[in-house]
Amino acid sequence: MKSALFSVLCEIKGKTAMSIRQHQEEDPPDAQLLRLDSMLLAEGVSRPEKRGRGAAGTAATPGGCPNDNSIEHSDYRAKLSHIRQIYHSELEKYEQACREFTTHVTNLLREQSRVRPVSSREMEHMVGIIHGKFSAIQRQLKQSTCEAVMTLRSRLLDARRKRRNFSKQATQVLNEYFYSHLSNPYPSEETKEELARKGGITVSQVSNWFGNKRIRYKKNSGKLQEEATMYSEKTSVATKVRGSGGQTSCQSTPSPGSCGPFPLTSGGDMVLTLRTLAFLQPPPGGAFLQPPGGVCLQPPAHSSWQRATTPQAASSPAEDSGSFNSDVSN
DNA sequence: TTTCATGATTTCAT
DNA sequence: ATGAAATCATGAAA
Structure with missing residues (x-):
């Protein structure tokens, strides 16, 4: 009986074997x-x-x-x-x-x-x-x-989310460069590398910083005037101490006034002095040396990088340079 | 919690 | 590729 049942089951099995085989295909x-x-x-x-x-x-x-x-x-x-x-x-x-x-x-x-x-x-x-x-x-x-x-x-790990303010050192290095090269705040690749090295940040961070700084200075140069004075002073002191030492570069500044065979520091110093004077001296007519106006004391290249959004700054370059001269003579 | 400052990213123009 | 401008997202101060 048992063997009979077994053989019947074997027969059924033989018929269903096909269906099993069909399912047996390994999926890729x-x-x-x-x-x-x-x-x-x-x-x-x-x-x-x-x-x-x-x-x-x-x-x-x-x-x-x-x-x-x-x-x-x-x-x-x-x-x-x-x-x-x-x-x-x-x-x-x-x-x-x-x-x-x-x-x-x-x-x-x-x-x-x-x-x-x-x-x-x-x-x-x-x-x-x-x-x-x-x-x-x-x-x-x-x-x-x-x-x-x-x-x-x-x-x-997302860099944007993990934003950290730069160290004091980095900010100082960047600001010093920016304010001493206000006429043309576009550091060359080598300069960026050096600034990055000095500040302990990356070159792309330097580029970001300058991009942000330019746009924000342009928008807010009034508030940044004090900062400009401060950093320019620091730079001037530093360069005086350092002498004609390690100025890194002189970019493709269109203005011959801020660039040439001499280190840029001289231009920066001049800017500083004027800036400081302007800052200390109350504006007689109100329109004198306003933040963007202070900018106008710079050589021509300076006003060019921010002329677009500060029309008053570019309105009378000749006049500005006039006041520049008279200020110096005073 | 809100506000401001600031570094990074995106988009667009050159 | 580089920079301007707008925007995002976060840190820090108020």
């Missing part, structure tokens, strides 16, 4: 899963060791964060390590569950093989299905881990 390697894997690897999440030894941190800054702020990055790394920990423990849990379930099903099938025919192919098929289900769960885990890492990165 998932592109998205590969992407997730490579990202997790790049972020240092996939690696089981806890210490990424900087690889995780540096690999995580593709374009941003010019100055590697290790303090912030350590925060990032700590949180990343937490994510990694969760990821691995979850992964381990799933794998263990998968193993247990597979064993359980295999045993079950083996037991059943006593009463019905169970081919090894069928076993493999079942195991394949189980693995498929679990890998779907793993894939979800990978996806959410990736999302968590992305969020963390945008929160902690």
Whole structure:
């Protein structure tokens, strides 16, 4: 009786074998899963060791964060390590569950093989299905881990979000250059490099700073007048002490007055003196040496870079230079 | 909490 | 590619 039943089941089996084979086709390697894997690897999440030894941190800054702020990055790394920990423990849990379930099903099938025919192919098929289900769960885990890492990165590594004010030293170096080259505040590439080096910032930060400074000075030169005086004074003292030492460059200044065979400091000093005088002397007619007007004391190139938005500054250059001369003579 | 200052980014023009 | 202008986002002071 038992053997008869077994043979009947074998017959049925033979008929259904086709359908099993149909499902057996391995689906092609998932592109998205590969992407997730490579990202997790790049972020240092996939690696089981806890210490990424900087690889995780540096690999995580593709374009941003010019100055590697290790303090912030350590925060990032700590949180990343937490994510990694969760990821691995979850992964381990799933794998263990998968193993247990597979064993359980295999045993079950083996037991059943006593009463019905169970081919090894069928076993493999079942195991394949189980693995498929679990890998779907793993894939979800990978996806959410990736999302968590992305969020963390945008929160902690995005340069804009992590804006820090420059050091006093950097601000001073930049301001000194700006105010002593008010006539043409466009540092050359080499100058930018030197300023960056002196201030401990990057060249692109220097460029950003000058871009911001020019536009804000133009808009707000009144408020910045005091600052101009201050920095010009510093520069003048510095240059007097330094003598004709290390002026870095003389850019393509169209004005022969502020550039030439001599260091620019002379121009800067002059500007300073006039500026200081102007500042100390109350304007008799009101229109005298107003912030943008103070600017007009500079050589022509100076007013040109901000003429567009300060028409009064450019309104009477001749007059300004006149007052410049008379001021000097006084 | 609000306001201002400031570094970074984006968009557009050259 | 570089700079102007506008804007964003954050730090710090009020």
